[in-house]
Amino acid sequence: MRKKKTRPVHAGLNSQLIRRSMQRWFPLFLLPTFIAFCIGFLWPFLQGIYLSFFQFKTLDNMNFAGLQNYLKAFGDASFVSAFWQTAKVAVVSIILINLFAFAVAYALTRGIRGANLFRSVFFMPNLIGGIVLGYIWNTIFAGVLRGYNTALALNSTLGFWGLIIVLCWQQVGYMMIIYIAGLQSVSEDMIEAARIDGANSWHVLRHITLPTVMPSITICTFLTLTNSFKLFDQNLVLTNGAPMVFDAGQQIYTTEMLALNIYRTFTMNWKWQGVGQAKAVMFFILVAGISLFQLSATRSREVQQ
Amino acid sequence: MKKLFALVLVLALALMACVASAQEGKVYFLNFKPEADEAWQALAATYTANTGVEVKVVTAASGTYSETLTAEMGKGDAAPTLFQCGNKAGLDTWGEYCLDLTGTDFYNEMTTDEFNLFGENGEALCAGYCYEAFGIIVNKDLLAQAGYDISGITDFASLKAVAEDIHARRDELGFDAFTSSGMDGSSSWRFSGHLANMPLYYEFRDDGVTEQPATITGAYLDAFKNIWDLYINNASTEPSQLSTATGDQAAAEFGEGKAAFYQNGTWEYANLTGNFGIPAENLAMIPIYCGVEGEDKAGLCCGTENCWAVNVKASEADQQATLDFLYWVVTSDEGTTMMAEQFGPIPFKAAKASDNVFFNDANAYIAQGNYVVSWAFNYTPNVDAWRAGVVAAMTQYSAGGSWDDVVSAFVDGWAVQYNNQ
Secondary structure (H helix, E strand, C coil): CHHHHHHHHHHHHHCHHHHHHHHHHHHHHHHHHHHHHHHHHHHHHHHHHHHCCEEEEECCEEEECCCHHHHHHHCCHHHHHHHHHHHHHHHHHHHHHHHHHHHHHHHHCCCCCCHHHHHHHHHHHHHCCHHHHHHHHHHHHHHHHHCCCCCHHHCHHHHHHHHHHHHHHHHHHHHHHHHHHHHHCCCHHHHHHHHHCCCCHHHHHHHHHHHHHHHHHHHHHHHHHHHHHHCCHHHHHHCCCCCEEEECCEEEECCCCHHHHHHHHHHHCHHHHHHHHHHHHHHHHHHHHHHHHHHHHHHCCCCCC | CHHHHHHHHHHHHHHHHHHHHHHCCCEEEEECCHHHHHHHHHHHHHHHHHHCCCEEEEECCCCCHHHHHHHHHCCHHHCCCEEECCCHHHHHHHHHHECCCCCCHHHHCECCCCCCEECCCCCEEEEECCCEEEEEEEEHHHHHHCCCCHHHCCCHHHHHHHHHHHHHCHHHHCCEEECCCCCCCCCCHHHHHHHCHHHHHHHHHHHCCCCCCCCCCCCCHHHHHHHHHHHHHCECCCHHHHHHCCHHHHHHHHHCCCEEEEEEEHHHHHHHHHHCCCCHHHEEEECCCCCCCCHHHEEEEEECCCEEEEECCCCHHHHHHHHHHHHHHHHCHHHHHHHHHHHCCCCECCCCCCCCHHHHHHHHHHHCCCEEEECHHHHCCCHHHHHHHHHHHHHHHHCCCCHHHHHHHHHHHHHHHHHHC
């Protein structure tokens, strides 16, 4: 179905006339993005790796420290704690966001009245930035929890679920749009054929709809996974890691995730800046590794029509 | 034609003057205080208009000075030539960037070196350009409405009696005793920094501490608990809701006459008299009484974190331009007027008198022979991280948690952060 739709475009691109000039001019069109990519990503990234081997005050005042920063980072109990907290948030939010998003998308492709309005409304939270969203929800949570004489920052369980609620609220709408696109590409013919063969709704969902929308599931799990791992704004605004406990001679912030931990390390004092940098490099390797693994795992389940 | 020729000549001259002045060095001041930004910008413009020397003033967003300084200092020639470096942690990081100010014209204008920071060999690295005092700000008018006078508040017991009475009659009076003691980042420094100075000061006084200790005992944490309990139990905000209460909220409560006591410092004077329109004669600042032996002789907490340092890595011309600018700021009419308005009394020969009543209170206590509570918190290791731990524990305690957590954040936190330095 999808291919059918895109065929005319492909045909146009394949014509000799356009292809030749594209081959000649594509570097020019890629250039702005490529330059932006270098300035905004590639160069800082390489410099970041380089810096992680130094103890530095500013970018022109540094001493080589070898692997010291990495050893210090591994020995930091708060980093380990932040890792597990991140993993917990990632697992729970991936499951919940995708379940809700799929359910909403499924409901809104059943042809109910006002589906377009619902789609817009569900998508809207995604347009609000993380910090603003965090503050809004902070007020809501404070108002609700006041009745129970407690607050988000006082209890790590509340802090955890508060974060999950905000993440779901923000991301369900976005993932919903992707799922709707996937669901709309499910062939009516196949569903009709299955019905004639005696399949019930569950069979259709399990054996036709799900395999067909697998590409959407891949994209959505990938996005939710990386979103959860990279999460910073909401974590900072909602609890800033509180409550704190002392453990293994370190201050452990129980709701602190990796990105916030890296930020806190970096700003502690200048001797820890390199350690923060080393943590950031490890963080990148971790997120890239998990994402690649997850991509290849879900890709293998996709079906081509 | 002649006129046109003359005009061109004048323009050329002006241009040359600009070019010449550019070669004479420039000043780049990374300002620490957002509330003084406007005044600095105006003063810089005046100086540029008078001398042609370029003065750039950039103000770091509230609470982000060290990050901003770190980023700006990495800019080589474009780094700040004048920056703020005000405590031990700052000196540890930026000491090697500080010019020895000894013997410069600017430094010779100083009347005291009490607020300056020195290097290991006695170099004057940072010049304290103003000092500040904090304590409990009192609305004398409200106090009178409740039937009290500040002369009756001389120790913790009398403060407690007044505060609890006002709190008990809050519905009838229409105001409460204390403003909210918010634990939001915009307010928590008043307690994790300033209020925490009380137990630190008394402990260091007893132990004769003169440099950063590796550990602390928390000997006066009971006193800290006294005053904290008094703050949170005699205010309109529920103690369990302090985690989200902000600094603006507390300022507004006091400014709008909804609370009689407000712990803050001399820097709030302009805000209270200007923005909230409280008459100066209704304002006073009293010491923070927390139940320590002999505290009826206590004064206000005086000290500073406001020190200027000149970047020694800047070009010679820029350093000289910066020193010239500083000299002008502390000697010229425009400069000293602005300094008096923004920072109160400054420790320079040409200082102008300030009408800030809080400073007058601070001086009055000293004149009566009361002891000055110095800023013991300037010894705090990894000050931001230590304070964050204390804030977390105090928030927890206020919502019904254990005081042991606060003690632990204080004492264990200190040791942890000392080792992390």
